[in-house]
Amino acid sequence: MATRAPKPPATQAAFVLHHYDWSETSLVLDLFSREQGRLAVVAKGAKRPYSQLRSVLLPFLRLQVTLSKPSKMNEDGAAEVQSLRGAEWVGGQTLPSGAALFSGYYVNELLLKFLPRQDSQPELFDAYATLLPLLQSGEDAQGALRAFELRLLATCGLLPDLSVLATTQAPIDPERLYMITPESGVTVPTHDAPQLTGQALIQLQAALMHGSLPALRQACESAGPALKPLLRALLHYHLGHRPLRTRQVLLDVQKLLT
Template identity: 30%
Template sequence: MEWRDEGIILGLRKHGETSVIAEVMTKAHGRHLGIVRGGRSKRLQPVLQPGNSVDLVWRARLDEHLGQYQVELLNARAGRLMESAIGVHGVQAMAALLRLLPERDSHPRLHDSFAIILDSLDTPQEAGALYVRFELAVLEDLGFGLDLSTCAATGAHTDLIYVSPKSGRAVSAEAGRPWADRMLALPAFLPDRTQACTSADMLDQAFRLTGYFLGRHVFEPRGVEPPISRESFCAAALRAMPQEPRVSPSLQEPIS
């Protein structure tokens, strides 16, 4: 058996004295493992770093075998990612999400999105919003996609400010008003791609939204805790966003 593909390094573990088992998110073959002979050498160590894109040739006698990789570097991102907290925690958080997928299931859209976000992590004010969309895409590929395009109650496409925690569907301001205290906030940039995420408050709402559904549908049923890397990335991304202006009490008009 043999195939050739491109992929992004997710992680490594030692194998024998000189080799490693590389975990790679490939474009056509999903999350796939393989042995890299001599992977701990000075030549290959810089190549086999999380976040780097590589060209792969995988060979095995049978398809179900672990197999071996031959790798060539395509895009060296790891050095740049290690320069910031957003980069370090971002690649780890997305790798943790991709490990939720069944091994060897093809998810080309997630591979491409992963690459795009990795190339944008040095733009902090874009990174958080892109990461949230990545979490939404992972939920969708796991079978738990949210419907944020129309109001679940009225079918309206405008004034969508809530998400039902039960159905995962958007709800308009008018329809959701009686149950506002039970709803999740829907930041405007998620249903409307023409809008940008412009503040830390908006991004925090988005993180809380995807975090709720990841917990409910993925982490809790599997009996696992959310990855620490997600919390660390969210904190770093929020610090990089503009903060909402807050009025000092001394500047407020007196109550008459």
């Protein structure tokens, strides 16, 4: 017999990842909540001119939301769609601009494509909440992005142990260069591809295991520019035939500017 999902809290912290029209006056929201993970929520009347929800149901704002009881349950006993009863901006991070806006939408798209619905991931939620103000301030934004990509891959079970060789499970040599293949893991380089030192990989794995976001950002910064294409290759492999739209938009904008 299927086990019913735990009863959701009366209010919970959440971010809007995406929304689209449901009717002339309402929206369907894709929320990322700390307690329940990614949720599909109907915001009835949110498009009306005098709705109090219009000014807060925006990406990148940390909200405290109140949801109704689900009107429908799937075969596993989990709620499929809920209605939004209330939402309040709790302050802090405001809407980013410029390059930070593109980066924010890129991260949102990663969450939409990689996370299943109603799978609570509080550590990833906290990593996302920490990332947004860093993108806005520009303070170590690239290191913060790489750290989030690593945390996302690890959370989804798509990141191998970075401290051992895939073929033998023997510890890697800190002084040697290695590559990461999506199919297996850390290997000795066999062709021209992004490579990292064993020391960098060991530091990344240690930071992931420790769970410290500042330590992970520092390890990403120390790894150098080779980490970005390496992680992008892993992400694109696991995305399969689902290309990232925000990434392509950014490339198109860069072409226009140059």
